[in-house]
Amino acid sequence: MSADEDVYRRQGFGASVGMGARPGLLVIDFTNGFADPAGFGGGNIAAAIARTQTLLAFARARRWPVAHSRIVFQGDGADANPFSRKIPGMLILTEDNPASHFVPALQPAAGELVVRKTVPSAFFGTALAPWLMQCGVDTLVVAGCTTSGCVRASVVDAMSAGLRVIVAADCVGDRATGPHEASLFDMQQKYADVMPFEAIRQLAEARSAEG
Amino acid sequence: MSADEDVYRRQGFGASVGMGARPGLLVIDFTNGFADPAGFGGGNIAAAIARTQTLLAFARARRWPVAHSRIVFQGDGADANPFSRKIPGMLILTEDNPASHFVPALQPAAGELVVRKTVPSAFFGTALAPWLMQCGVDTLVVAGCTTSGCVRASVVDAMSAGLRVIVAADCVGDRATGPHEASLFDMQQKYADVMPFEAIRQLAEARSAEG
């Protein structure tokens, strides 16, 4: 994408947002159904789940506010919507279906917010933005799946909600490589800083040393 | 992207949303600043603006509700935000700067909604969704720029707001080809029906004939 990148550089895209004083973590849709290549998973999602365990442990150790999202539809189909019209299989993700439950390695802990949703963004129609406001979060680190779907939609909304956003590049995954790479590129140019967990760790530790 | 496409097909993505009984049109950010390759424009944006003139005339002839969005920041920088932090040049788009004004060929007509925004989506923090609700719109046809930026963000929100979305493939443009193509692919798989204006015209006329 070097010719493309050149256009963005000339037009002044891709500046850094940096990390503020109060980071939080959002883990998006790492549920059994998205971990399963025969369900909605595949690609590098398993690797992202593995790496997110380290990120989540780091966030908890530093007492960052942590939120998780999952897709849940009503069992009677009452809340089927244009999103499920586009991807009909999504409607199996009901409260009782293990496919809608978080993977065992990334269960929410007490004190962490869980939001249910029926659309891509973890912010749209949920209490996530208000919760981050009351927690005083100024920078949202994002992990989850899929990069080109619910991650990207949530990143756009997090930025629009007034937050600096840092995408943990090795903690987000997608079922297909092309969309994964294309969305990382777009997010870095327009919405967020994109970097691997190790760089986020260093940034957070440098900030604490300053403070 | 054929290997990628195969994954999506196997997992049941990409069903059609179709056109409902009451379409509306949203024209996103076709302003001078985005028409100018030396500003935020370039790529196939000029071609998309040209084609949108035909689409807009068609929508008006059929009395579809029509809305337009533009990016406008305060002149004193008070509403600079994480989006403008990522793309600092955006802050020049103030009320009085011609770069923030609609291109001459696509001026809003009386009775059409205009929303100002400081983020990618034309829905986020605006009165657009309420206006479409009161107009009774059930299907939103989308034109504008950029495909991978404000168009895509608005398409995700339109769908999340309960609307069927049809992206007019030849009426959306981007400064770079890679992101344009990648977002058309993602939108077709997950959020909207993507088709050229000619197909939208035929669909609308077929629906009227039925009705």
Add this chain to the structure above:
Amino acid sequence: MSADEDVYRRQGFGASVGMGARPGLLVIDFTNGFADPAGFGGGNIAAAIARTQTLLAFARARRWPVAHSRIVFQGDGADANPFSRKIPGMLILTEDNPASHFVPALQPAAGELVVRKTVPSAFFGTALAPWLMQCGVDTLVVAGCTTSGCVRASVVDAMSAGLRVIVAADCVGDRATGPHEASLFDMQQKYADVMPFEAIRQLAEARSAEG
């Protein structure tokens, strides 16, 4: 309040919004905890619940889209918020506590939307507005409790979301008379048409006869 009313009349408040072609029904927070005078109930709430049974049966018979809201907080207190800080007892309304469950006489039926919330409005941070958009609802009839709390907040948001709102005066209740009456007055002047169920029934039947 006749002197007050006079001011509103002189300034042109209190026009009628009327009923559109596609009404829907919203039943707000008629749960055991709000039915119980020793909980959050009392006043005329029991009478409103009784009357709402007739309204709900009417709405179902006419196949109006029906939605219900309930307050639900997480069991670990993670989503305690400024609302629960103001009314700490609200935090007992967890998923498993019968106080958060709908009263037996007003259980949701299959195909009806249920939204959980942690704030007064049934629209704020929920999928209610998108659902009404996709159902094509243009007029929202509102029942529930409390008149001066969650009903009023939801009425303001319903109107702001682009809907005509009709408050079923004998199907809304409050723990105290003063706030109940004051909110009915304000809503009639500024946000909604306020009338008893019997008038709503006649309006709906007249509309059908026309259609």
Add this chain to the structure above:
Amino acid sequence: MSADEDVYRRQGFGASVGMGARPGLLVIDFTNGFADPAGFGGGNIAAAIARTQTLLAFARARRWPVAHSRIVFQGDGADANPFSRKIPGMLILTEDNPASHFVPALQPAAGELVVRKTVPSAFFGTALAPWLMQCGVDTLVVAGCTTSGCVRASVVDAMSAGLRVIVAADCVGDRATGPHEASLFDMQQKYADVMPFEAIRQLAEARSAEG
């Protein structure tokens, strides 16, 4: 309202939210049209405007983020909505009409946010919540008019957005006494701390002394 108050006390309403570390100020709709008793004004609005000058000076001296809202409709009537259907005279409040401009004594200063709206709440369909998020505000002090209309609706939304809210009792006004008093009562019981400016000043100074 002593019998009413007793019910609220028994049910545990009316706890204090207190002031956090980072207050902000919202001034709602103090425009010429609402200052004019022959327009939408009257009652104690003039007194509230006078008192808000002191509050605003105090907020600026302490470098609190300050936001202002005004109602503005399009000149062509395109964004007439259910609110203007209820109060048709509201549609005169167009960009060019002095009635929609802020009163001379309370002009926004550079660096202060101004939001336009067509509904009661200054949060609904505006960039206000994101701006407060990025400013790190945790407590919103509220002034403006009318107490039972746009102030109350904004207070409910501010609380729902995750903020502690303090209503400056002598800096909010209404065209009629009954609704003014009833809304102060409801807000104190359920949504916010209600106190005169002098108490807010003491609270803010005490907090600074602590810090």
